[in-house]
Amino acid sequence: MHNEPFSAADEAVLLWRLTRSYGSGDSRVTALDEVTAGFPVGSFTAVMGPSGSGKSTLLQCAAGLDRPTSGRVVVAGTELGGMSEKRLTLLRRDRIGFVFQAFNLVSALSAEQNVGLPLRLAGARPKRAEIRSVLAEVGLAGRERHRPGALSGGQQQRVAIARALATRPEVLFADEPTGALDSESSRLVLGLLRGFAGAADTPRGGPDPRPRTVIMVTHDPFAASYADRVLFLADGRVVDTLERPSTEAVAARLAALESTPASERHDSAGTPR
Ligand SMILES: Nc1ncnc2c1ncn2[C@@H]1O[C@H](COP(=O)(O)OP(=O)(O)OP(=O)(O)O)[C@@H](O)[C@H]1O
Secondary structure (H helix, E strand, O other): OOOOOOOOOOOOEEEEEEEEEEOOHEEEEEEEEEEEEEEEOOOOOEEEOOOOOOHHHHHHHHOOOOOOEEEEEOOOEEEOOOHHHHHHHHHHHHHHHEEEOOOOOOOOOOOOHHHHHHHHOOOOOOHHHHHHHHHHHHOOOOOOOOOOOOOOOOHHHHHHHHHHHHHOOOEEEOOOOOOOOOHHHOOOHHHHHHHHHHEOEEEEOOOOEEOOOEEEOOOOOOHHHOOEEEEEEEEEEEEEEEEOOHHHHHHHHHHHHHHHHHHHHEEOOOOOO
């Protein structure tokens, strides 16, 4: 049977015939249409595609923030289908990190308090030295006591990355992490994500160091050029992949996708052209 296309040991995230529809009847929208994709342990993948192609939906389903209509999601060897909300919350807390375009820091808390927050919410009592070393990893030594309002956008995003790293996640999901940043800050943030992917880390509570995996949604071909691979979506389907992408190659592929009418992107069997 051709229903186990990947080895779970090699893939940090597996999506198998993942479908997510919204609404019903005439207003039904299929945001993801039988997407099958694997994200190897230690890899850095950029997810791109025209507006409305399903990128955010893919990230939300893969990260256990949204439930697919059908299909399977396996994260860090754990099948998400059928999991209770409580177990999903624990999985997100312990194994997964998130970085969003809008940083989502708590404005009343200092950088170090923001970074320590997920650990505290998990009932841990992180040592100050531990938090400070994560902030130093993202180049923010000396800014520990600053509140978000006293930091630039790029620095705030680095606090958000430090917060995501503090729990030592196996998989980091980033949704447009450079969407609100200038080009200099973008480079810094992308360099951090690049360094994070593939580096071995010991998950909190787990004995075995695992190379870390990054999955990033972006509109920006330059950002995508930091990834090992780009997965292109159109109309909720994977239509192409590009290995070792250059900015120019990504921009050209994206422009071609955006100028192709939806009806011509697939053949009748749904196979990418
Ligand atoms: N909660 C929802 N209810 C109804 N339709 C939705 C919902 N979320 C997404 N959609 C639809 O699903 C499709 C895919 O949306 P999604 O946000 O995943 O695309 P995207 O590629 O991330 O777009 P963008 O680049 O504009 O952010 C779109 O047609 C969108 O309108």
